[in-house]
Amino acid sequence: MNGLYALKPWYADTLSGVRAALVRREVSPDTLTLAGVVCAAGAAVALAGLPFGFSAPLVAVLLAARLAFANLDGALARDTGRTTRRGALLNELGDRAADLIVLAGFLPLAPLWLVATAGLAATLPSWISLAGAAAGAPRLNGGPVGKTERCALVVLGAASGWTTPVLATLAAGSALTAALRLTRLWQTLSDPAGADLGGAR
Template sequence: MNGLYSLKPWYADRLAGLRAGCAARGVSPDTLTWAGVACGAAAGAALAFLPAPLAALPVAVLLAARLGFANLDGALARDTGRTTRRGAVLNELGDRAADLAMLAGFLAVAPLWLVATAALAATLPSWLALAGAAAGAPRRNGGPLGKTERCLLAVIAAASGWYAPVLGVVAVGSVVTAGVRLHWIWRELGR
């Protein structure tokens, strides 16, 4: 059950030319991480300041770019031999910051408690995957509601104005995804 995460290899192949261009120009993987954070924040600003459905196109474009940068940073580091432990930490922090910045845009259109609940729940799958990896399990990504699905849901909210229902789906789906990952990690560590 990998959700849209199963498309990552296909998406990475589509970005190969852009990745090669970044490598040829000496672009730092960390720069791409920060660009992803900026795109997440800009998508949050579009959610906050543009009404539905006018927010849909900018949110979609910015979140597509955010996902592209999230894919490119690590791949560029591997392709150019610039993987570092600090880069790995920055990558994880950048992913969480981009998600939280995007979700912060909902503060203008939904109750604080609901946005906070969705934001906390959205971080759980990643923290579980990192905890499992720290304990010796392979890194587990994907699930019913991961990063890509959260971005898609934000676009749906921006297009429809269904802010509260989307945040509810993000919260519940993220908890379910965390449960799926925990179950898998627990099994792996018990072997």
């Protein structure tokens, strides 16, 4: 179940002109990674500080930009031959930081335990995918509640004020996504051809 991640090839094609302009201007991929985190912080501030409904358009624009930067940084690195291990590390840290920062915008609006639970759950799918990749399995992405769906749920919360249902849905959906990825990885790594991919433990 790839969810909205299935639209990534179309989205990448849509951003091809922007990517070409960034290549011409020799913009660093790391700059785009950091810009995505800044957009996430802006969305969190708008969510926390503006009335429900009024905050939704700004939150939506900033999270759309956050997703665009997340798409562009890796593509730009590949297009310009600037893929590095440090860049890959920064990309992963930036993605996790952006997820948590956005959800921090709910802190004045919902119980701390629920925001913390949603934040923990939101990171689980990525940690499982990274663990699988470290064991030699293909990197898993997508839904049912992946990064794009989480952003959409945050926008819904900003528009409606339904903070508790939105955070509960985000937490449960992220946990389900993590469980599905873990199941797929477990099956992949259980195959005889992949039995030795993980190395010594």
